[in-house]
Amino acid sequence: VAAGGSQPWRVAILGVGLIGGSLGLALRARAAASRVVGVGRSEAALRRALELGAVDEVATDLARGVAGADVVVLAAPVRACIALLPAVAAAVGPGAVITDVASTKAAIVAAAPAGAAFVGGHPMAGSERTGVEAASARLFEDATWVVTPTATTPAWALERVLAMAAAAGARPVVMDAGTHDRRVAAVSHLPQAVAVALAAAVPAEALPLAARGFRDTTRLAASSPAVWNDIFATNRDNVVAAIAACEDRLAELRAAIAAGDEAAVEALFARAAAATGGAAAEGRGRAPAAGGG
Amino acid sequence: VAAGGSQPWRVAILGVGLIGGSLGLALRARAAASRVVGVGRSEAALRRALELGAVDEVATDLARGVAGADVVVLAAPVRACIALLPAVAAAVGPGAVITDVASTKAAIVAAAPAGAAFVGGHPMAGSERTGVEAASARLFEDATWVVTPTATTPAWALERVLAMAAAAGARPVVMDAGTHDRRVAAVSHLPQAVAVALAAAVPAEALPLAARGFRDTTRLAASSPAVWNDIFATNRDNVVAAIAACEDRLAELRAAIAAGDEAAVEALFARAAAATGGAAAEGRGRAPAAGGG
Numbered sequence: 001v002a003a004g005g006s007q008p009w010r011v012a013i014l015g016v017g018l019i020g021g022s023l024g025l026a027l028r029a030r031a032a033a034s035r036v037v038g039v040g041r042s043e044a045a046l047r048r049a050l051e052l053g054a055v056d057e058v059a060t061d062l063a064r065g066v067a068g069a070d071v072v073v074l075a076a077p078v079r080a081c082i083a084l085l086p087a088v089a090a091a092v093g094p095g096a097v098i099t100d101v102a103s104t105k106a107a108i109v110a111a112a113p114a115g116a117a118f119v120g121g122h123p124m125a126g127s128e129r130t131g132v133e134a135a136s137a138r139l140f141e142d143a144t145w146v147v148t149p150t151a152t153t154p155a156w157a158l159e160r161v162l163a164m165a166a167a168a169g170a171r172p173v174v175m176d177a178g179t180h181d182r183r184v185a186a187v188s189h190l191p192q193a194v195a196v197a198l199a200a201a202v203p204a205e206a207l208p209l210a211a212r213g214f215r216d217t218t219r220l221a222a223s224s225p226a227v228w229n230d231i232f233a234t235n236r237d238n239v240v241a242a243i244a245a246c247e248d249r250l251a252e253l254r255a256a257i258a259a260g261d262e263a264a265v266e267a268l269f270a271r272a273a274a275a276t277g278g279a280a281a282e283g284r285g286r287a288p289a290a291g292g293g
Numbered sequence: 294v295a296a297g298g299s300q301p302w303r304v305a306i307l308g309v310g311l312i313g314g315s316l317g318l319a320l321r322a323r324a325a326a327s328r329v330v331g332v333g334r335s336e337a338a339l340r341r342a343l344e345l346g347a348v349d350e351v352a353t354d355l356a357r358g359v360a361g362a363d364v365v366v367l368a369a370p371v372r373a374c375i376a377l378l379p380a381v382a383a384a385v386g387p388g389a390v391i392t393d394v395a396s397t398k399a400a401i402v403a404a405a406p407a408g409a410a411f412v413g414g415h416p417m418a419g420s421e422r423t424g425v426e427a428a429s430a431r432l433f434e435d436a437t438w439v440v441t442p443t444a445t446t447p448a449w450a451l452e453r454v455l456a457m458a459a460a461a462g463a464r465p466v467v468m469d470a471g472t473h474d475r476r477v478a479a480v481s482h483l484p485q486a487v488a489v490a491l492a493a494a495v496p497a498e499a500l501p502l503a504a505r506g507f508r509d510t511t512r513l514a515a516s517s518p519a520v521w522n523d524i525f526a527t528n529r530d531n532v533v534a535a536i537a538a539c540e541d542r543l544a545e546l547r548a549a550i551a552a553g554d555e556a557a558v559e560a561l562f563a564r565a566a567a568a569t570g571g572a573a574a575e576g577r578g579r580a581p582a583a584g585g586g
Contacts, residue, residue, distance in 0.1 A: 183499035197542035199565035206476035217484040225562035249490035269518035272492035
């Protein structure tokens with residue numbers, strides 16, 4: 001079996017949308033793959049991925065697409081990836097590692113067939129656009145790419161997934177799947193829930209007065225509910241707990257405002273500013289913003 | 294008494310920060326003011342406004358600063374404006390209109406001394422930066438500028454404030470102060486409260502995984518608590534009601550996720566997307582965003 005770091009690999013990507021397509025572009029741009037095969041059901045989407053240079057070849061047949069692959073990347077929505085896993089595990093050779101790029105990790109890690117060299121992954125990158133048309137070879141640059149091995153993950157399999165994430169331009173970070181899911185519930189799934197609740201709470205007649213603050217805070221609300229039902233279904237307890245924690249903070253702020261307790265308002269703002277300052281420092285240098293309403 | 298539209302006016306701006314400074318720059322750039330006087334307590338800030346071309350002259354003495362003004366613009370935080378109103382009303386001549394640019398309107402409209410030609414105003418423009426250094430002659434371009442006359446507002450005073458807002462590049466909109474305050478509670482004050490509650494709800498160890506969605510949704514959380522205590526204190530009932538409505542939507546979404554009721558999740562997303570689509574259409578062409586987490 002080949003060592004994790006021995007590039008270039010033959011890579012099969014199942015689902016060539018924004019993330020799958022960007023991964024193909026990044027690996028090809030950095031010569032980290034000897035061959036990138038795009039696998040999917042839509043011939044039109046596969047043809048477009050080929051035209052854009054995201055893949056070297058395409059296949060609509062799963063077994064043919066993953067044959068000979070060193071790395072198989074599941075780049076479909078979470079529950080579709082979970083459904084695909086048994087067939088993929090049965091089709092790949094013994095030296096292949098299977099990984100994914102989905103937003104939740106514990107469910108898919110638990111669903112991996114015993115004996116399959118599966119390592120979960122989640123690149124913390126995205127775009128307001130979707131589909132291979134929006135793919136970019138630079139999407140993963142400076143992004144964190146969480147990789148979630150278990151106690152039984154073969155070392156070579158973990159190493160190859162870490163090396164692929166690095167080859168795509170990301171910063172690979174190893175984390176337990178459960179820890180990942182708790183943390184993304186707070187910083188990714190909760191903001192989605194909050195954006196939806198906020199947008200749904202605003203009466204239509206107030207919208208003509210909406211300015212940049214409203215648009216930024218609710219930007220995520222236009223996201224696909226199908227994608228999010230997948231995420232919520234596979235991270236239910238963590239998401240429910242995160243939303244409840246936010247409801248508590250909102251109730252606390254509401255009570256402070258109702259009571260005219262300006263010190264309590266200031267304390268909540270200070271706590272919030274500490275979190276946004278920390279996130280900004282971890283981010284790509286985007287400054288946090290002030291400004292009245 | 295001069296007609297509302299007879300430019301150029303002599304304009305005194307009390308508080309030459311982001312909004313006051315931008316107003317000075319805009320009126321001077323469009324030759325809508327014969328003279329812009331910056332009035333404030335900080336000589337350093339006034340000198341900087343002069344250097345940047347936001348004002349023609351400066352004064353630290355209120356009576357001297359507003360003498361001869363056709364328009365006096367209060368551009369300080371809401372409660373400071375309310376505190377200044379009696380002295381300003383006593384200092385201006387009978388042909389002067391007093392207006393303001395604060396984020397809430399009912400409290401300051403109610404505080405205007407009887408007999409003063411006061412017309413409330415609120416340009417729906419801002420920036421993530423503060424102070425005259427961030428001021429721009431184009432800040433108000435395409436922005437809505439709400440103007441809130443009462444039944445006793447003289448027509449010439451209303452006309453002059455509307456003309457000044459238009460001269461600054463904004464779209465003036467006449468609205469009842471109470472209606473304004475209810476609507477901005479929903480589209481401006483609620484997003485601020487939500488950004489703070491969300492940021493305060495996130496555990497520190499999750500922040501390294503924060504990406505663009507978290508940063509956009511919590512961008513407002515870094516805003517000044519002093520400015521916001523002013524806003525909350527002068528729009529308390531509306532803000533409390535808006536936060537409570539958002540808590541209800543969050544609880545509804547949380548219950549749907551907990552129950553695995555994907556149709557209910559989709560219905561809330563659809564309701565939210567309608568609101569963000571509407572706000573985007575009212576905004577300056579920024580597209581709403583999709584993308585998973």
